[in-house]
Amino acid sequence: MPLKNAVYPGSFDPITYGHLDIIERGLRIFDTVIVAVARNSEKNALFNVEERIALIREVLGNNGRAKVDTFDGLLVDYVRRQGATVIIRGLRAVSDFEYEFQLAQMNRSITQEVETLFMMTSVPYSYLSSSIVKEVSSLNGPVDGLVPPLVKRALDAKFNR
Ligand code: COA
Numbered sequence: 001m002p003l004k005n006a007v008y009p010g011s012f013d014p015i016t017y018g019h020l021d022i023i024e025r026g027l028r029i030f031d032t033v034i035v036a037v038a039r040n041s042e043k044n045a046l047f048n049v050e051e052r053i054a055l056i057r058e059v060l061g062n063n064g065r066a067k068v069d070t071f072d073g074l075l076v077d078y079v080r081r082q083g084a085t086v087i088i089r090g091l092r093a094v095s096d097f098e099y100e101f102q103l104a105q106m107n108r109s110i111t112q113e114v115e116t117l118f119m120m121t122s123v124p125y126s127y128l129s130s131s132i133v134k135e136v137s138s139l140n141g142p143v144d145g146l147v148p149p150l151v152k153r154a155l156d157a158k159f160n161r
Contacts, residue, residue, distance in 0.1 A: 004030060004085060005030060005032040005086075006117070007084050007088070008036065009036040009038055009078075010038065011037070013043065014046070016146055019090070021090075022121065027066060030088075033067070035066065036069050037056070051154070053069075075107060084114075089104070089119075
């Protein structure tokens with residue numbers, strides 16, 4: 001039986017099948033998964049936040065239990081404002097662990113009301129990142145199977161194809 005609300009934060013520049021895998025599995029556990037696009041990411045973005053949100057909304061379609069939003073400031077403050085108590089994060093490989101451990105511990109030191117739940121990314125997506133998708137696409141390589149067709153079209157448009 002699904003439980004409460006969870007926030008799945010990230011930069012999603014752009015959303016990939018790896019993220020979708022985590023969202024779909026999160027929806028089996030939680031009533032609502034809020035996909036929260038971080039505004040204050042220091043990363044050099046290809047898509048602006050509004051473009052990223054539009055892509056995620058299109059990809060998720062009419063799933064009333066998956067919401068898309070954006071946030072800035074502290075993640076735990078946003079999570080509390082949403083009335084949620086859980087942050088979902090995907091772990092791809094051991095290399096993700098150190099950073100994720102730091103984030104989760106820092107968030108927990110700010111508030112113990114919010115718990116971080118880690119899900120192991122499904123094997124076919126364990127090597128995926130938005131950066132690698134952007135790099136392959138920029139070099140006109142194949143990204144089918146890594147991102148939904150509408151994201152592939154958006155990447156093609158960004159790279160003037
Ligand atoms: N499948 C495929 N790829 C995945 C994935 C999955 N399941 N899970 C993560 N990734 C990739 C992402 O595509 C991303 O790739 P990129 O680096 O090439 O863009 C990378 O893994 C990790 O990025 P993401 O999950 O988007 O996290 P992030 O590090 O960009 O953002 C925030 C982390 C936004 C959650 C964090 O910075 C934050 O909480 N910021 C708010 C401010 C705050 O509260 N700071 C204090 C926190 S202690």
